[in-house]
Amino acid sequence: MLSAFILNYDEKLIFDHIKQANDKIIFYFPVLNETIKSNLEKLCLKYCVEFKYFYSFKGEEYQLQMINHSNDFFKKIIEDFEVNCPHDYFSIIIGVDHYGLMGDLNLNIMLAKELNSPLYAKTNDDYDILNFLLKKKLDHFVLLKNEENFTLAKPYAYKTQARFSHELFKKAKSNKQTIVLPESFDERILRASEFLMQNDLVDLILLGDSNEILSKANSINVNLDGVRIINPKNSQYNEEFEDILYETRKAKGMTKEKAKELVQDITYFGTLLVHTNKAHAMVSGASTTTADTIRPALQLIKTKDGVSSVSGVFFMSLEDQVFVFADCAVVPNPTPEQLAEIAYTSANSARSFGIEPSVALLSYSSGNSGSGISVDVVKEAVKIVKDKYPQFLVDGPIQFDAAIDPLTAKSKMPNSKVAGHANVFIFPDLNAANICYKAVQRTAKSLAIGPILQGLKKPINDLSRGCLVEDIINTVVLSAIQAQE
Incomplete structure (x- = not known):
């Protein structure tokens, strides 16, 4: 046009x-x-x-x-x-x-x-x-x-915050998915549910007692028309889910009694809905830890073929561009192999959301300018990525300024196709990634969407316990798009 x-x-x-x-x-x-x-x-x-x-x-x-x-x-x-x-x-x-x-x-x-x-x-x-x-x-x-x-x-x-959000909403609407939100007792979840349903973005399943959920919604003037509510304490799926959980985990010591107990846990129940294709994705974590969200997913849904670990990616929506940061949530000290996987899955995530990836593996060194154990890890990871995933544009080790600024790139890495044009940033460890995403979020007026968990066969995504209603909405929409793939 x-x-x-x-x-x-x-x-x-x-x-x-x-x-x-x-x-x-x-x-x-x-x-x-x-x-x-x-x-x-x-x-x-x-x-x-x-x-x-x-x-x-x-x-x-x-x-x-x-x-x-x-x-x-x-x-x-x-x-x-x-x-x-x-x-x-x-x-x-x-x-x-x-x-x-x-x-x-x-x-x-x-x-x-x-x-x-x-x-x-x-x-x-x-x-x-x-x-x-x-x-x-x-x-x-x-x-x-x-x-x-x-x-x-x-x-x-340009990809402004409003445009990125508009594009995500448009994509979610094009092929609606069913998303499970287990934490129906949380007011933020209910308010997000109302927005998601009124804007026809997804179909929703809330977990819990329907009378309690609707009473809570009514007390805060929230309309949940169209939302399906399932009670894990007495649902029609409990017996089926108990058998699945027992058979899947019995080699690890799971008993039938323990399976019956865990199925009534909202996180396990929600994960089983996704595992059995009764829902396409789950978003949880507004009131629990990341480990509580990931554990059932690793036990039941497991990682994709060729991927050995789960990692977390943030979409950092700035004034007029979107960057991808990883791993900000899961792997504390990645090995070269894990770092290579994080780069690969992050590039795939970027492409899934309309961003053509240019991947920089970050370090305090650009090219051969520095040395040290962490630099060697990044160098080895870059070699693995280039050998295993030649379809992606990847380079490193590279400093952040050389990765993002064309003038700095010319002096530090003049022959790199990534330097000066990177949009997917792979940090050397969880410390650096988590600190950096929060620094950018708080000082650059960035909208941080995530963490989006990558590497699982089906989308299970984690919320921060300090999440806002807007964060829940964005994570649900991203989960729906993940499920479309």
Whole structure:
């Protein structure tokens, strides 16, 4: 879909775009401006072009929405744009004009990024500051002076937090999966369940006594219509699950009495629902440890063929890009073989969620600049990955600055295809990974989605005990997409 984001209204600039569109043109106002709309209508009439337009917000209503629910504000704009712009039309997006060119500049830059629509502006020599500000925020833009003509700019490829969330929701909806949430006694789980059902993202199973769950939901004004509730204390599946658990674990000392007891545990019961294909994935851990979530999964679901250990990946959604960090949750001191597996499964996870992986195995050394035991582990892991998984772009050992910054990469690892362009970062141990993801989350306004457990045959994912409702929603959506694979 071709589009252009017009920062400030100019008749010639609009007309030049109309000429490019071969009469198939539609105008989009993220925030409707009646004066500009009237001018556009007259302009289209003048050049015998049909005037088509749509908008998302009127007048000042956008300000309240943006202040209270900024992510929802941008997600609505992305969704409206994709739904209402025919793919064979040229879309002209009219920038917000409420506080003037400079007053609305930051918002308009954000909107251009959200819509991945190249920005055009009409200016004069007095606006060198505009050129400076745009260069700081955008990969490219078109800044025209006087009577200059222009050529069409290529679309942006930003992945903002709202766009990443929108893409995940869209993918989850395309093939709905059934997700188990065992911790129905937790208010956060109930609120997340309401959102997930109302937005038709997944089908849900809650575990527990239906009367208690519905009473709790009613007391906090939560609607659970459409949610299936199963009580592990007396469900129709208990006998079947007891037999499965006993047969699977009897060589490890499991007794029938112990199996009967464990089946009534919500985490074991939820895992068995996934194991027997009665659900596609489980999300747990809002009130329990990671070990409590993983243990039944390792006993019953087990790891994928060719994978010996489970690891945890975080999707770090920054202002306009998404990085993958691993292993932030499970393996304290990975061996070279484990580190290679983590790199492989993380690259697969990135690709599953629409990110083409460029994998950097991190160290305090870039190439052969340093030495030490941990550097040797990373070097060996890189060799294993390149030998076993040549389909992925991988390099290391590499320092974080060389992995992410093209200028630093040129001096430290000039021959690397990954250096300067990495988006999947494999840390040498759990200490480094866990500290780094939390530092980025807290200081860079990053949305940290995870940990997503990788390496299991079926998705079982863990929540932090300090998770927010939004975290639960995102983890459920990611689990649903994992289950689609």
